[in-house]
Amino acid sequence: MAVAFRDYYETLGVPRDASNEDIRKAYRKLAREHHPDVNKDPGADDRFKEISEAYEVLRDPDKRKRYDQLGANWKAGQDVSGAPGWEDVFRRGRQRGGGGGGPSGGFGDGVRVEFGGDLDGADFSEFFGDLFGGGGGRSSIFDSFGAGSGRTRRSADQEAILELSLEEAAAGGTKRLSIDGRELEVDLPPGVRDGQRLRVRGGASSDGDGDLILRIRLRPHPRLRLKGDDLQVDLPIAPWEAALGAKVPVQTLTGTAQVTVPPGSSSGRRLRLRGEGLPKEGGGKGDLYAVVSIKVPKKLTRTERDLFEQLSKVSKFNPRAAG
Secondary structure: OOOOOOOHHHHHOOOOOOOHHHHHHHHHHHHHHHOOOOOOOOOHHHHHHHHHHHHHHHOOHHHHHHHHHHHHHOOOOOOOOOOOOHHHHHHOOOOOOOOOOOOOOOOOOOEEEEEOOOOOHHHHHHHHHHHOOOOOOOEOOEEEEOHHHOOOOOOOOEEEEEEEOHHHHHHOEEEEEEEOOEEEEEEEOOOOOOOOEEEEOOOOOOOOOOOEEEEEEEOOOOOOEEEOOEEEEEEEEOHHHHHHOEEEEEEOOOOEEEEEEOOOOOOOOEEEEOOOOOEOOOOOEOOEEEEEEEOOOOOOOHHHHHHHHHHHHHOOOOOOOOO
């Protein structure tokens, strides 16, 4: 059975005799291009992970030597240089196969490893300082993480994506994670935002060697839209509710609330519910805006049709008139 190989040299686009500086430059160029925070293409996450994995191996002289000798099984220490396909696939580096373990770990609900490994502090702080601003200043077992904070990343640090619903992000609290058979409880501060980085001290391994960097990713809500600290939700109302005014229920993050629709409301009107948005970092909460959307029946009963026809005859309202 042929052994498939992942060619790290091809991943970084460098020759097999590339210097450490060439490898570093290639990594930085590709990482800037494919980092998922700046590249929104669907495959950016996977591509960035491949680039980081290749750099993790090739930048380390010992790992690179084992990889050159053993190929994709360099971690296991099994010499497969005689396996079918070795010459064409690995040594020449002209085809790219599967195989080869990456730095990813087995996280549980809503969490997956983005990349891991041995990025040196200078590379990490300089590179990410170009991409992101400074972090937030929350306190708990987390530290908000940003390259602008002046911190550097230790070699054993690991980064993961933590996916949350809007409700979970707003509430904060304890989140139980699973990584490599270990159970980890983390306390999320209320109001975390999409893209925010949180550092779990000593969370990368069971012996506390390295920190776990959680990058927050908020899942799209089926009805609510996040705009800064505020939320928006569509509020469907009937034509007579728009004309006469009404009190109607509206969905919030924590349930439902009553909102007053003033008489004469048109589609697009925004009705504010104070304090029903996300918690703000400095205290307080944003607002929820219910956006009026007037709906009409797709099918009218005979009575409804008669009433609408009567209204059309007696009403002087012209929605296309200026003013």
